[in-house]
Amino acid sequence: MPAVGRRFMSNLELTxxxxxSWTKPVPANERRVSIVSTAAVSRRGDKPFSWLAKDSRTxxxxxxxxxxxxxxxxFDRSAWxxxxxxxxxxxxxxxxxADGEIASVADEHYSFMGAxxxxxMEKSARAVAAQMKEEGVNTxxxxxx
Amino acid sequence: MGxxxxxxxxxxxxxxxxxxxxxxxxxxxxxxxEIIPVKEGRMGYALPPxxxxxxxxxxxxxxxxxxxxxEMEALRPDYAxxxxxxxxxxxxxxxLAIEEFAPFVASFLDGQIPKSPRKxxxxxxxLKLVVEDLEAYYTETRTHRDSIxxxxxxxxxxWEKTKAGRLLLLLEAVSLASKNKVMLxxxxxxLMAPRFWSEGPLPGTSAAGW
Numbered sequence: 001m002p003a004v005g006r007r008f009m010s011n012l013e014l015t016x017x018x019x020x021s022w023t024k025p026v027p028a029n030e031r032r033v034s035i036v037s038t039a040a041v042s043r044r045g046d047k048p049f050s051w052l053a054k055d056s057r058t059x060x061x062x063x064x065x066x067x068x069x070x071x072x073x074x075f076d077r078s079a080w081x082x083x084x085x086x087x088x089x090x091x092x093x094x095x096x097x098a099d100g101e102i103a104s105v106a107d108e109h110y111s112f113m114g115a116x117x118x119x120x121m122e123k124s125a126r127a128v129a130a131q132m133k134e135e136g137v138n139t140x141x142x143x144x145x
Numbered sequence: 146m147g148x149x150x151x152x153x154x155x156x157x158x159x160x161x162x163x164x165x166x167x168x169x170x171x172x173x174x175x176x177x178x179e180i181i182p183v184k185e186g187r188m189g190y191a192l193p194p195x196x197x198x199x200x201x202x203x204x205x206x207x208x209x210x211x212x213x214x215x216e217m218e219a220l221r222p223d224y225a226x227x228x229x230x231x232x233x234x235x236x237x238x239x240x241l242a243i244e245e246f247a248p249f250v251a252s253f254l255d256g257q258i259p260k261s262p263r264k265x266x267x268x269x270x271x272l273k274l275v276v277e278d279l280e281a282y283y284t285e286t287r288t289h290r291d292s293i294x295x296x297x298x299x300x301x302x303x304w305e306k307t308k309a310g311r312l313l314l315l316l317e318a319v320s321l322a323s324k325n326k327v328m329l330x331x332x333x334x335x336l337m338a339p340r341f342w343s344e345g346p347l348p349g350t351s352a353a354g355w
Contacts, residue, residue: 008341017172025166044237048266048274051336067238069274074341076189076296081235081285083149092155101160141162143146 015118031139034106034132038114039080039087039145040070053113054120056128061090061105071115075145087145106137114145148181149294183296190300191342198311198318206251209315212308213247220286227289236281239263239274246279247309250316258325269327276316276337279309300339313338321350 025031040049042057048069049057059066066084068077079086093105110128112121132140147155158177165173203209228234240263241249252259253272261268283303287293304310317338320328333350335341 020172022171028163031163045240048238048270050270064233066233067235068277069238071273071336072341073277073337074189074191074335074339077235077281078284078288078294078296078299079149081281082231082288082294084233085152085155086146086149089146089155089159092152092159095152096156096159102163139163139166141159 026138029100029103031102032104032106032135032137033093033102033139033141034135034137035088035090035093035109035141035143036128037088037109037111037143037145039068039111039143040113040115041066041068041087041111043067049113051113052116052120054116054124055112056121056124057111058131059088059109059111061094061107061109064090070113070145087143089143093141102139106132106135108132108135154179189342190296190304190339191344192300192304192338192340194340194343194347196305196314197347198314200256200315200318200322202318203254203315206254209254209308209312210247210251213312214244216308217243217247217282220283223290224282224286227285230289231285234281234285236278236285239271239278240266241271241275241278243278243282246275246282247312249275250279250312253316253328254319256319256323258328269325269331272316273331273336276313279313283307283309304339317347321347 040053041059042049043059043063044065044067046057049055049071051071064084066088068080068087085091088109088111090105090109093102096102097104108131110131112124118125147158157179161175161177165171165175224234236243239246245262249259249262250272258268261271263271280303284299287299287302293299304314317332320332320337323329331337332340332347335347338347340347
């Protein structure tokens with residue numbers, strides 16, 4: 001790996017979870033799935049993410065007119081430009097629901113700015129979790145970028 | 146999340162992720178067994194360190210704008226075809242019209258920070274979105290028109306061969322010479338031109354931001 005990227009990554013602190021619960025999942029065909037992406041994706045016209053945003057954006061399962069305002073430019077975006085399922089696989093989950101592999105796709109999905117420190121997102125994360133509970137989500141698909 | 150336009154591969158990735166939920170204890174971390182190769186561990190194109198312009202390369206801004214405008218106009222039918230085929234575009238995060246991208250970028254070339262045309266968003270954060278919109282206009286067009294699925298080839302074309310790429314390298318040169326801290330930061334931290342994976346920092350910077 002080239003020097004600039006290597007130096008940056010080698011200085012990152014690895015968060016080691018110490019206080020977690022391991023919950024037995026529901027059977028696959030009972031899963032109601034919601035996506036959480038860190039790709040800073042939002043609906044066209046929504047407020048763009050700021051560079052170190054702590055907040056989130058909500059994407060409805062039928063939304064396809066999405067844009068990305070992630071601060072980093074170093075990651076290849078051509079796959080996302082060609083097929084949004086590489087970032088937010090809503091079509092794939094719908095197909096899996098239609099085939100009975102999962103129960104359903106949640107109405108709402110969520111996006112954060114992956115360049116920001118997750119610790120600063122706690123308030124937003126709790127709000128998202130509350131919305132998911134209200135909607136009956138029992139499986140969260142975290143997709144980092 | 147797998148490969149674009151390959152639903153079966155994408156579902157394989159999703160199923161593999163969901164299978165991790167069946168583990169009797171955790172946390173669990175697993176590598177997906179199929180690797181999509183990338184060059185030298187890079188996840189994007191990297192500008193060659195020697196490809197750096199300076200403010201003395203700017204010359205006549207009207208000529209630059211005319212060249213970029215002609216280039217963009219020539220791509221427009223294929224861009225429209227790409228949208229028609231995909232049913233979507235990622236261009237437009239800035240909220241500016243396509244014709245406004247290059248003039249807005251060029252308005253920074255005299256070293257001054259222009260007024261933002263977008264209410265509620267300062268000029269420099271808007272500039273970053275416009276830069277990405279401009280690149281997306283080009284890359285969406287070519288991935289569709291020429292079926293290119295090679296990030297190195299695409300980056301090399303946009304940044305090293307097109308007039309729009311040259312415009313952005315001139316903007317980088319202006320940023321590098323700028324006394325504005327945020328303008329300097331966006332080049333120091335590779336937030337505008339792809340230098341993060343380059344073999345060494347942008348000359349004239351320490352890459353201290355990283």
